Amino acid sequence: MTRASAFDAVTVDTLRERGSLKWTLYGDDSLGAFVAEMDFGTAPPVLEALHAAVDAVDFGYLPPRAAAGLAAACAGWQRDHYGWAVDPDRVRPLADVLNGFEIAVRHFSRPGSPVILPTPAYMPFLSLPAALDRTVIEVPMARDNGRHVLDLDAIDAAFAAGGHLLVLCNPHNPLGRVHTAEELTALSEVVARHGGRVFADEIHAPLTYPGHRHIPYASLSPTTAGHTVTATSASKAWNLPGLKCAQLIISNDADAATVERLGPYTFNGAASLGVAANTAAYTAGGPWLAEVVAYLDGNRRALADLLAEHLPEVRWTAPEGTYLAWLDLRPLGLGDHPARVLRERSGIALVDGPDCGAPGLGHARLNFATPRPILRRIVAGIAEAARRGPA
Incomplete structure (x- = not known):
């Protein structure tokens, strides 16, 4: 069969x-047909890693060696599939992408500033900012030759109105767009002009179709690396959302120093079984x-x-x-x-x-x-x- x-x-x-x-x-x-998970199980190497962890009764707090293995696996996937050279020391384990979004809002955006959100958008990006004492500036996507595209003029206006952190979901949930290098470069010029920041949600990155290629936003240039924090995970592509593991990728020295000051408890939610599953997905899935x-x-x-x-x-x-x-x-x-x-x-x-x-x-x-x-x-x-x- x-x-x-x-x-x-x-x-x-x-x-x-x-x-x-x-x-x-x-x-x-x-x-x-609502929540974003697949009905196809997961990869055999992921199942093998999970069975091995269960057999070893590996249910304790996440040890440094497992976190380091995950970081190396994530960095390897980024290098091999997208050509992005990520330092494994700058990959931090998270519970999920929303945890990364909260960290980005709290620690990498101007206090009290609105979040800029192209819409339609992943639902929690609309509701979570209120819990963080932030408002949302919705920027509806534009249309160009039948495709949804980022409305750069409206994004520029949102920055001018006081927004500081832009949420970039690529590949886009729910529109399914995979933004091109030209689109992302044009966006970066708007962000840089305002001294803004970008939270790049790239959780769907492995799920692109023929004729389309995922480009990590932070990989485009020193400029994008300097104003971006990136969140990703194996959870969508290998169907692991319930195992609670994602990764925050830091792409510049200033943000790395901020992360060091935050200390380990800011990044304290990834489950040991989720780390084992994500590591196996990236390395053998x-x-x-x-x-x-x-x-x-x-x-x-x-x-x-x-x-x-x-x-x-x-x-x-x-x-x-x-x-x-x-x-x-x-x-x-x-x-x-x-x-x-x-x-x-x-x-x-x-x-x-x-x-x-x-x-x-x-x-x-x-x-x-x-x-x-x-x-x-x-x-x-x-x-x-x-x-x-x-x-």
């Missing part, structure tokens, strides 16, 4: 038995990842065909990276919150567009990292719910 057919063979019943949030939150009649990306690319194409067949009114642009599709459902007449309507009518669970910011009205985010037979059921279910008429 090929890996692709093994992915196809995973059933809804199997997924519910696993018990993840995606398949249990909304009950036994729901189809989960490449072949499995290649198969998954090929399968996801097939799902991306299948989704295009399914939407054309069942929901031709729906507007979308196939993502260049990630396994997330941003759907403009306004032609279906389901109101500003279409995901709520679809869940009530059909049990299909998507992310509601307004949760991603003001541009999300009438939109929804669909996770297509699921077996192809289930993807067909999801799209057919949306179409059936839409046939019941306006909300």
Whole structure:
């Protein structure tokens, strides 16, 4: 049996038995396509590393040798896949990317300054700043020849209005854009002109499709290295979100000195099992990842065909990276919150567009990292719910 057919063979019943949030939150009649995790398990080397850690009863606090192994593995992945020479001593373990975002806001941005956020955006980037006593300046993405692009004039205005830290999600969640070197360089000129900072969320970096290449923002130039802190993880590409491990990459001397002053307890949330899994993913998980990306690319194409067949009114642009599709459902007449309507009518669970910011009205985010037979059921279910008429 090929890996692709093994992915196809995973059933809804199997997924519910696993018990993840995606398949249990909304009950036994729901189809989960909201939270960003895949339905394909993980790489065999990751499972082997986890079994070895369990057999060794390795459940203690994270030792320096494990943190160093993770740092070397992450730096090696960045070097081998993106050409970015990262000093392993400047890779710090974290619980998750949001932990990195909190550190960036608290310690690498001007006190009290608003956070600049291109929207639609990953939902917690909109809600977490308030808990950190910060406001958010939303900058809606622009359109250029059918693609979503950063609105550099609006970002410039947001810096001029007092914003200091820009959140750059690349590959973008939920739009799936993989920004080009030209786009990122143009952005860096705006940031540098205002003395701004960038928090680069690159958690989806390994998940790009043919014709698109991830470029770490901090790797572009000494200028970007000097104003960026980068957060990444193996959690999305190898399906490990529940194991709580990410990495913060520091790319300049001044920030490295700040990190040293902060001390170890600022970076105290990574789980030992998560570190083992991330390390194995970066060092030995490449072949499995290649198969998954090929399968996801097939799902991306299948989704295009399914939407054309069942929901031709729906507007979308196939993502260049990630396994997330941003759907403009306004032609279906389901109101500003279409995901709520679809869940009530059909049990299909998507992310509601307004949760991603003001541009999300009438939109929804669909996770297509699921077996192809289930993807067909999801799209057919949306179409059936839409046939019941306006909300």
